[in-house]
Amino acid sequence: MKTLLITILALITVMGMEASEGVYNEQIKASAFSYRTIQNNAFQEGEKLTYKLHYGLMDAAKATLEVKKTDKAVNGRSLLRVVGKGVSLGTFNWFFKVDDRYESYMDKKGMFPWVFIRRVNEGGYKISQDYTFIQNKGKVKEGKKEYKAPTNVQDMISSFYYARTIDFSNAKKGDVFTFDSFVDGETYTLKIKFLGREKVKTKSGKFNALKFCPVVQTERIFKKEDDLSVWISDDENKMLLLAKAKILIGSVKMELSDYEGLKNPTSKI
Numbered sequence: 375m376k377t378l379l380i381t382i383l384a385l386i387t388v389m390g391m392e393a394s395e396g397v398y399n400e401q402i403k404a405s406a407f408s409y410r411t412i413q414n415n416a417f418q419e420g421e422k423l424t425y426k427l428h429y430g431l432m433d434a435a436k437a438t439l440e441v442k443k444t445d446k447a448v449n450g451r452s453l454l455r456v457v458g459k460g461v462s463l464g465t466f467n468w469f470f471k472v473d474d475r476y477e478s479y480m481d482k483k484g485m486f487p488w489v490f491i492r493r494v495n496e497g498g499y500k501i502s503q504d505y506t507f508i509q510n511k512g513k514v515k516e517g518k519k520e521y522k523a524p525t526n527v528q529d530m531i532s533s534f535y536y537a538r539t540i541d542f543s544n545a546k547k548g549d550v551f552t553f554d555s556f557v558d559g560e561t562y563t564l565k566i567k568f569l570g571r572e573k574v575k576t577k578s579g580k581f582n583a584l585k586f587c588p589v590v591q592t593e594r595i596f597k598k599e600d601d602l603s604v605w606i607s608d609d610e611n612k613m614l615l616l617a618k619a620k621i622l623i624g625s626v627k628m629e630l631s632d633y634e635g636l637k638n639p640t641s642k643i
Contacts (some may be wrong), residue, residue, distance in 0.1 A: 392429040400507035407510040409451070410526060412485040416538040416612050419443045419454065420635035423613055425470040426577060437628070439534070443634075444479065452482040456532050470497045472548075478531040481509075485536045490556075495618045505529065505556065514556055521559060528555040533564060538612040542584055548573065550589070565589035566604075573603045573643065574616050577631040581615055582608040610638035 419441050427435040437460040444455040455477065462472035474496065479489040487507050494501035506515040506528065514521045528536050533555045540551055545568040552565045569585040583605040601620040606612045613636070617628045633640075 409481070409484050409510070410486075410537050412536075414485060414539050415448045415610050416637065417535065418637040419639065422632075422634050423617050423629050423630060424632040426631045428629075429466065432452060432466060432472075433463050434626075435460055435472055436631075437461075439531075441535075446479060448479075448481070448488045451484075452486065454480045454482050455536060456480060456531050467502050469618045472496045476531050478529050478535075480532050480535065484509075484526065485532070485539055486526045487529045487532040491492070494532070503558075504643075507556070516559070519559075520635065521556070521561075523561050524554050526554070527561060528553060528564075530555065530557055534614070537566065538604070538606075540612075542612070543585070569603070571608060576615050576629040576631060578629075581605075582643060583615055584608050584612075604618055607641050609641040612635050613638060613640075 415599045420443075422438060422440040423586045425437045425439075426539060427437060427491060437458065440457050440459075441472070442455040442457060444453050446453050446455075450627075456479075457489075458474075459474040460472055460474040462470060466472075472495070475491075475493045477489075477491040478486050478487045486509055487505075488509065489507065491507040492501055494504040503518060507513075507523070507529070508515065509525055512523060512525055514523045514527070533553070537551075542551075547570045549566060549568045550565050551568070552563055554561050555564050565588070567589060569587055572583050572585050574581055576581045583608075586604045586606070588604060590604055603618050605613065605616040606614055613630065613633065615630050617626075
């Protein structure tokens, strides 16, 4: 059950603490390095997505993903601050209390992270991480530790937002989309397989949707690669609508319950 809530959020690739100012202290030499530019038509500052997570028949948790404005910058480059929160609800609180917060400071033009903050408290299991991404040098720093990582590598939260910028308009069933993500001191190549177009119903309404199967590690939480199915809106927003997972200890469903500040009209039917 450890990190169950955010494992689901992050693989769909997610509390009151703010980013440490010390994270920004390193001076990054950007000369002779060309940053990429990604066209983002999917989301904007002010967007907030709210989800309910069900464990079996029980309402287990509430999660929010919010894009906020920030005046912070790296090498003169503007950033987006994305905050993901997860808290347990009702009866679930009594035997497995969840209080999680994730933050990603993303490059506004390049759609990659510069800073990642993770604070997890699930059933007494705690994680605290502060990563500084030195994208132009292919490094990630955590305190005195330093890791090698590919340029434009994502974190657990920015992965979700970068994926929303991918053009799926000409996707065919079986197509696989890949990108790199840095998680727990290692770089992983994340793969999402397109399974087709469907209509899905959530607490926030019925939508035309694109269905995907994230290709995940088996024999850990999921038995098979297709035990996690994800639906995103079939519109320019590409917002997560629904996720269903069969896990070793039961089943989990996460569905969109509310949204605000969208950049585009939705595919709501």
